[in-house]
Amino acid sequence: MKITKESLESQAIRYLRTHILEGHIKLGEKLVESALAKQLELSRSTVRMALNSLVNEGLVIQKPYSGWQVVEINEQDLWELYHLRVALEGEAAAMAAKWASKTDKTRLADFFQEYQLLCLQHSDDTRRISEMDWQLHQLIIEICGSVRMQSQYKQILYPLQAYIALTHQDYDLSDSASSHQALVQAICSGDAETAFEQARANITPMTRGGELSESN
Template sequence: MKINKQSLEEQAADYLRHKIVKGEMDQGEKIVESTLAKDLELSRSTVRMALNTLSHEGLVVQKPYAGWHIFSLDEDDLWELYNLRVALESQAAAMAAEKASEADKQALRALYQEYCELCVSSPKEMQAISQADFNLHRKIVEVSGSKRMDKIYSQIANQLQSYLSITHQDYDLTQSALSHEAMIDAICAGDQEKAWLEAKANITPVTLQCQSLKDNQ
């Protein structure tokens, strides 16, 4: 028998996190504790603890006199996330180019190849492609060898996944993986400067993200 060692609070947080990141709950959507507790067959205190966990991850917010809501990204949020991505991912790519072992390079190329194959086989699966995009960048941060950078990146990882979904809404998904090729090649070649430049170039300009956000409101 497989025993689930997670607490009910952790299971509830995982359930909600998955639905929010995958776009199954709308940005700004109101969450009613009592309704959610009934749907999940949990106590309101357990649900509240799960929501508090997600609030620390930036996925939900508690508004005075209005209760809990799914986070939403406005133009200022996109500007901030864009600049965080540039700072973290560009530097991570340069550090990965310096630090990557042969095993790391093989792992990066394997993830990149899976990403390419997904774009060819399932070009309309936006969520799956966005996830593959995030997984590749997440791996680069890991390969950078910086525990502090990895920790900081983890703190905004869920919002970054939502951010990536927005950037993919008006993009030719068949080209999503290919746009990362020069960056992966630079990292594997140990070219720190080019890796930094290619990582920055790979990030969609914030003006395009803001327009995409407006078009989908």
């Protein structure tokens, strides 16, 4: 029997986050503590702590006198999130190239091989490919060595994931892994300048209207 030490709060956070990111809980939807507590069979205090954590991740807001609500993302929000992501990921890639340990770089290379294999063998599994795409970016942030950057990145990453999952469901992701190859190679070889440039170039531009640009 596998024993997990994950707290009830952590399980509630993961459940709510997943349901928001997958679109089961919609952007802008009101969240009621008592209803969630009953649904998850948890105390209201545990649900409240979980919701507070999701506020820190940028997925939930607490509105005075009206309770909790999933974040809504307008055109200006999306524009800002995109540019913040470009800035953070560029710096994180350069930092990872300079300072990540040999073990962390090996971990990145191994993960990328799994990602390539998935795209090669299951090119139609867009959900799993998309998950590994996001996980790759998160891993680069993780191995860059900055706890503050990891915290800030979550506030950008999760709202963007929720928006993109909701509005862009027809991607061709079969070439997803290969588009990251130069970035991963630059980090693993310690080439900070190329890693910085590749990280920024890898993020698909968005227009003011919240659409993906035709230029990649």
